[in-house]
Amino acid sequence: MDTLLMERMTWKEIEGAMEGGYDSVLIFAASVEQHGPALPEFTDTAIGYAEAEDLARRLNNTLVAPVIRPGLSRHHMCFPGSLTLRPEVFRGIVEDYIAAYVRHGFRTIILSSSHGGNFGALEEVAREQGENYPQTCIVTGVSLDELDNLLIEMDRREGQPEGTCGGHACDWETSLMMMLDEDYVRRDRLQKGYVGALAGELLERFFRDGVQSISEIGVIGDPTRASAEKGRRYFEIYQARQEKAIREKLEAWHAAHPSAE
């Protein structure tokens, strides 16, 4: 198929795909929030679509739901343009997506996010809705901890200081955006933000007081040496890790629900 994005397909094409074995949906949640002086506010949305479509191709028999654009971004709200949903609204949107796809007959629903702030809520929704729809396999992708560890691993692989891929508008996100479209990035505005470990009291402050309490330009990491080539390396490693995590969770679910096949 040309596209796996359901929003680009007609209902007839979606029905045809389902009859041909496409019984899984990937629901990605992103954010609309500040990404420092050099990246646009739809950064997580752009990355979310790229990750979701690639992941759907890797997993086979999987279609992609419209990416949920605004997410949980309370800690970015002191910068203009950022949106944040109330936690119950965000959860409600994800629940309504799941209800729709269950009703249409999809058997597997995979939740993931291109924005760190959504991970916890998605884990909770997956757990609760899994109980709500016991016949539907509902799983999530890699955890936030796994992603954080992966960013440290990326810095090591590239031989750059820890925290270069700090997690927000950093070398990782900027390189991914360059990979997608060089024009997304204001190269002359790239600026180093907070570089170092983000843990313990600092991480608490990050979520409680906002990103600006750690970096006044809203950047966690150092994007000044980002490149499209790095973006391609990062993307390949992360996507493979996501695929592995999801396949393991799908297998575990089916082992625990032998009657669902």
Ligand SMILES: [Zn+2]
């Ligand atoms: Zn981001």
